[in-house]
Amino acid sequence: MSRRIVGPFNRVEGDLEVQLSIEDGLVKNAWVVSPLYRGFEQILQGKDPMDALVYVPRICGICSVSQSVAAANALASIQGLTPPPNGEIATNLILANENITDHLTHFYLFFMPDFARSVYQNEPWFSAAEARFKAIKGTASKQMLPVRAEFLHLMGLLAGKWPHSLALQPGGTTRSIEIQEKSRILSLLFSFRQFLQQTLFGDQLENIIALDSANALAKWLERAESSRSDFGHFLHIADALSLETLGRASDHFMSYGVYPEQGKPLFTRGIWNGAYSELDHSLIREDISHSWMKFQNEPKHPFEGVTIPSADAPDGYTWCKAPRLNGQVMEVGALARQAVNGHPLIRDLVSKNGGNVRDRVIARLLEIALVVTAMEDWAKALTPKDPFCSHAKIPDEVEGYGMMEAARGSLGHWLKVKNGRILNYQIIAPTTWNFSPRDADGIPGALEQALINTQLQHAETSKGDKIPIEVQHIVRSFDPCMVCTVH
Amino acid sequence: MSQFKQALNLLWLQSGGCGGCSMSLLSAESPDVFSSLQSVNINLLWHPSLSEQSGCELLELMQSIIAGDIKLDILCLEGSVIQGPDGSGLFHRLSGTESPMRDYIKTLSLLAENVLAVGSCAAFGGITTGGGNPSEACGLQYYGSKTGGLLGKDFYSKSGLPVINISGCPTHPNWIIETLSQIALSEMDLAGLDELNRPRSYTDHLVHHACPRNEYYEYKASARKASDLGCMMENMGCLGTIAHADCNTRLWNGEGSCLRGGYACINCTAPDFEEPGHSFAQTPKVAGIPIGLPIDMPKAWFVALASLSKAATPVRLRRNAVADHIVVKPLHKIKDKE
Numbered sequence: 004m005s006r007r008i009v010g011p012f013n014r015v016e017g018d019l020e021v022q023l024s025i026e027d028g029l030v031k032n033a034w035v036v037s038p039l040y041r042g043f044e045q046i047l048q049g050k051d052p053m054d055a056l057v058y059v060p061r062i063c064g065i066c067s068v069s070q071s072v073a074a075a076n077a078l079a080s081i082q083g084l085t086p087p088p089n090g091e092i093a094t095n096l097i098l099a100n101e102n103i104t105d106h107l108t109h110f111y112l113f114f115m116p117d118f119a120r121s122v123y124q125n126e127p128w129f130s131a132a133e134a135r136f137k138a139i140k141g142t143a144s145k146q147m148l149p150v151r152a153e154f155l156h157l158m159g160l161l162a163g164k165w166p167h168s169l170a171l172q173p174g175g176t177t178r179s180i181e182i183q184e185k186s187r188i189l190s191l192l193f194s195f196r197q198f199l200q201q202t203l204f205g206d207q208l209e210n211i212i213a214l215d216s217a218n219a220l221a222k223w224l225e226r227a228e229s230s231r232s233d234f235g236h237f238l239h240i241a242d243a244l245s246l247e248t249l250g251r252a253s254d255h256f257m258s259y260g261v262y263p264e265q266g267k268p269l270f271t272r273g274i275w276n277g278a279y280s281e282l283d284h285s286l287i288r289e290d291i292s293h294s295w296m297k298f299q300n301e302p303k304h305p306f307e308g309v310t311i312p313s314a315d316a317p318d319g320y321t322w323c324k325a326p327r328l329n330g331q332v333m334e335v336g337a338l339a340r341q342a343v344n345g346h347p348l349i350r351d352l353v354s355k356n357g358g359n360v361r362d363r364v365i366a367r368l369l370e371i372a373l374v375v376t377a378m379e380d381w382a383k384a385l386t387p388k389d390p391f392c393s394h395a396k397i398p399d400e401v402e403g404y405g406m407m408e409a410a411r412g413s414l415g416h417w418l419k420v421k422n423g424r425i426l427n428y429q430i431i432a433p434t435t436w437n438f439s440p441r442d443a444d445g446i447p448g449a450l451e452q453a454l455i456n457t458q459l460q461h462a463e464t465s466k467g468d469k470i471p472i473e474v475q476h477i478v479r480s481f482d483p484c485m486v487c488t489v490h
Numbered sequence: 491m492s493q494f495k496q497a498l499n500l501l502w503l504q505s506g507g508c509g510g511c512s513m514s515l516l517s518a519e520s521p522d523v524f525s526s527l528q529s530v531n532i533n534l535l536w537h538p539s540l541s542e543q544s545g546c547e548l549l550e551l552m553q554s555i556i557a558g559d560i561k562l563d564i565l566c567l568e569g570s571v572i573q574g575p576d577g578s579g580l581f582h583r584l585s586g587t588e589s590p591m592r593d594y595i596k597t598l599s600l601l602a603e604n605v606l607a608v609g610s611c612a613a614f615g616g617i618t619t620g621g622g623n624p625s626e627a628c629g630l631q632y633y634g635s636k637t638g639g640l641l642g643k644d645f646y647s648k649s650g651l652p653v654i655n656i657s658g659c660p661t662h663p664n665w666i667i668e669t670l671s672q673i674a675l676s677e678m679d680l681a682g683l684d685e686l687n688r689p690r691s692y693t694d695h696l697v698h699h700a701c702p703r704n705e706y707y708e709y710k711a712s713a714r715k716a717s718d719l720g721c722m723m724e725n726m727g728c729l730g731t732i733a734h735a736d737c738n739t740r741l742w743n744g745e746g747s748c749l750r751g752g753y754a755c756i757n758c759t760a761p762d763f764e765e766p767g768h769s770f771a772q773t774p775k776v777a778g779i780p781i782g783l784p785i786d787m788p789k790a791w792f793v794a795l796a797s798l799s800k801a802a803t804p805v806r807l808r809r810n811a812v813a814d815h816i817v818v819k820p821l822h823k824i825k826d827k828e
Contacts, residue, residue, distance in 0.1 A: 008586055009545050009546075009586065010545055010585025010586035011538075011544070011545060011548060011549075011584060011585035011586055012544055012545065012585065013536075013537075013538045013539070013541060013543070013544050013548065014538075014539060014540075014541075014544070016509050016539070017504070017509060018504075018582070018584075018585055019585060020585035020586060036585070038582060038583045038584070038585050039505075039506065039572070039581065039582045040572075040581040040582070040625060041506055041572070041581070041618050041624075041625050041627070042621075042624030042625050045621055045622065045624040046617075046620040046621035046622075046624065047621070048621065049621070050621075051769040051770075053769060053770075053771055054769055054770050054771075056770075056771075057756060057770045058617065058620060058764075061508055061510070061617040061659065062508060063508050063509065063510070064507075064508040064509040064510020064511065064512065064513040064514070064660060065508075065509055065510075065513050067508070067510060067513075108516070112516075112539060112540060113539070116542055117542075119542070120542060137542070138540060138541055138542035139524060139534065139540055139541065139542075144524070144540075145522070145524060148516060148518075148522040148523065148524070149519065149522055151516065151517070152516075152517045152518065152519045152522070152743075152744075153519070153744070155517050155743045155744075156743055156744035156745055157743075158742075158743040158746060159741065159742055159743030159744045159745035159746030159750075160745055160746065161751075162746070162751050163742065163746040163747055163748045163749070163750055163751015163752065163753065164742035164743055164746045164747060164748065164751065165513075165514075165517070165742075165743055166508075166510040166513055166514065166660055167510060167659060167660055167758075168748075168751060168753075169748065169751070169753035169754070169756075169770075169771075170751045170752060170753055172716050172717075174716070175717070176717070176752075177716045177717045177751060177752030177753045178717070178750075178751050178752040179717055179752070179814040179815050181815065181816075187745075312575065312581070312624075314575050314578070314580050314581075322581075387815065388815050390717070390814060391717050391814055392715075392716050392717035392814065394715050394716070470544055470545040470546070475544065486507075486508050486509055
């Protein structure tokens with residue numbers, strides 16, 4: 004049995020270390036370590052509740068808007084505010100702009116470059132993968148960066164800038180859109196759609212959305228245009244490496260729901276574990292038994308939770324807490340979101356192989372098609388000259404919460420106000436769920452489960468690849484955001 | 491390119507930050523970030539979001555630099571330096587090692603020709619030092635507006651320059667690219683830096699310059715609530731008239747800025763911006779007069795001019811200032827053709 008410490012991981016947002024014990028190439032045990040603590044929950048104590056809108060986006064430069072939306076939702080809940088239709092739509096567009104940018108960044112810059120590593124140099128598909136996806140040098144990143152930057156012009160129009168915008172308010176957005184800006188938004192979306200259809204999918208977005216089973220996907224891949232597309236390229240590699248067998252976790256999927264359309268989320272809230280059930284967020288608890296934290300004897304609901312770091316906590320091995328829903332480890336992210344929402348392709352894939360490396364990537368790309376088409380509809384529904392923001396005062400003593408879906412999964416903010424100031428602010432981020440440590444019962448978190456029992460084929464076979472490549476694929480398939488995880 | 495004899499090696503590290511300056515950098519346009527670096531012959535040794543090498547490959551790279559086998563021309567740090575708990579630095583241990591990240595940052599800073607603090611966290615501590623600064627964070631050469639930080643006020647990198655503070659939360663992609671270009675062109679010197687060692691290329695400007703709300707400012711036609719069109723200085727906490735940056739002349743994400751987005755400038759390029767001593771979105775006032783008036787204007791003059799211009803405010807501005815879209819349009823002066 005050898006114990007191996009792997010890190011620092013890059014092409015994930017923030018800092019990550021993974022510790023593995025390996026026997027005959029089989030991962031027998033895994034510990035996921037978040038090695039950076041900054042203390043945002045402590046920073047927020049005593050502040051004007053509205054100032055959360057300045058601090059929380061700065062938890063994370065890649066999920067910045069998601070943090071803002073969660074805070075705005077929490078503030079709206081304590082103010083009893085509902086944004087006007089334009090405010091709801093503009094918030095959706097801004098959030099979708101970030102989430103889809105993140106999916107694109109993950110695919111092209113974070114995930115795919117691992118297939119261009121020298122460990123794969125003898126594979127028949129290697130030279131094509133290297134030419135297309137090699138980090139920094141591949142043709143894909145050069146092609147994708149200008150597209151990404153142009154797509155983010157939506158932020159310039161709707162939110163002033165990205166990341167770290169103050170445009171997202173409890174009552175809507177600060178930037179009302181005039182008729183000429185509405186047409187700019189539509190033309191930017193059209194331009195982005197063209198890239199997706201020509202390069203990422205080789206097909207109409209509507210045809211991607213219509214894929215309703217694993218068989219339909221296999222048949223779609225037979226088209227020459229599909230096969231040549233970047234999505235097709237990935238599916239061929241995934242087939243060759245059987246990525247659907249890699250990185251299975253608890254198969255309990257959760258989504259808080261996101262993108263309200265007249266209050267009703269486009270992607271619904273709930274749980275999927277082979278069957279749908281409603282999500283009761285009062286059953287969320289955060290456990291600190293294996294965290295470098297103190298002063299909490301038992302798992303606590305975030306309304307009651309405290310964050311007091313303690314580097315010498317006896318069983319601690321990470322700054323991350325362990326959130327559980329009704330005691331259960333949850334996987335969150337695009338795969339979870341689409342499984343919960345009932346997309347037939349994702350439900351079919353999950354029923355066959357559970358959560359895994361390949362299907363997490365498929366769900367993310369599918370979501371790009373789903374959300375961009377929704378964005379087109381939202382943009383058309385903007386009504387210039389109607390209000391974008393409503394207003395209300397914050398009561399002196401009150402509590403509230405905001406739950407939403409970031410690109411990486413379920414994000415929640417729980418807030419208590421006393422004497423007009425923040426008394427307690429607790430945040431559970433998507434990667435807190437996915438990369439949580441063990442809980443008091445010794446149950447490992449989702450990534451830990453996904454790593455345990457992985458057979459390492461490629462370990463140490465090639466110079467320069469001392470981190471087992473399977474571990475790299477599994478870790479990055481979750482699109483982790485470590486700066487959000489601990490915050 | 492002939493004027494660049496030798497490629498400059500750039501190593502980019504992150505510590506107590508959010509990664510937002512990197513995410514912003516990826517939004518560089520015309521040209522993209524890779525082309526921009528290539529055009530001045532900068533070789534990216536490693537960047538946390540972009541490079542292939544992971545884990546021990548990075549640790550080996552850092553060892554090669556420390557051993558002197560690889561020259562480090564430019565070290566960029568994004569995020570603050572984490573010193574806690576109790577000065578141990580263990581709130582940020584470098585993954586795969588037993589050592590605090592702080593120690594690596596210090597070692598590499600002493601070896602680098604140029605040291606760049608990317609973003610207000612690396613420069614001054616930034617948002618991470620908010621509240622009671624729970625992680626004991628500081629900047630590379632500043633803690634807030636005080637010199638010192640990790641490297642001390644007497645630090646000069648091998649090039650003879652102090653830490654170059656590309657502050658901002660986040661930084662505009664071009665602030666970084668243009669500073670790197672200046673270094674590659676051997677055109678960066680002390681005269682190119684302001685009192686806080688920020689590149690004057692962007693801090694000789696004020697956010698106020700080219701603010702589309704300038705007409706409202708001139709007449710003190712002020713916004714009262716979020717999404718109003720009026721000037722945000724009097725009531726909404728806007729610090730654009732004192733904030734050093736060119737956000738409204740160069741624009742963000744093609745067409746935006748904070749003010750164009752309808753919210754206040756919070757002076758994020760300045761040290762201590764994270765603790766303004768009041769709510770960010772409310773202007774503190776003394777006897778009804780906002781504090782934080784433009785620095786280089788006599789206060790009495792400002793007050794006198796403000797009351798004059800307020801009296802002269804056209805109805806158009808007075809009404810539009812408190813609306814979220816133009817309700818009174820500018821008048822046309824049309825002479826009837828006889």
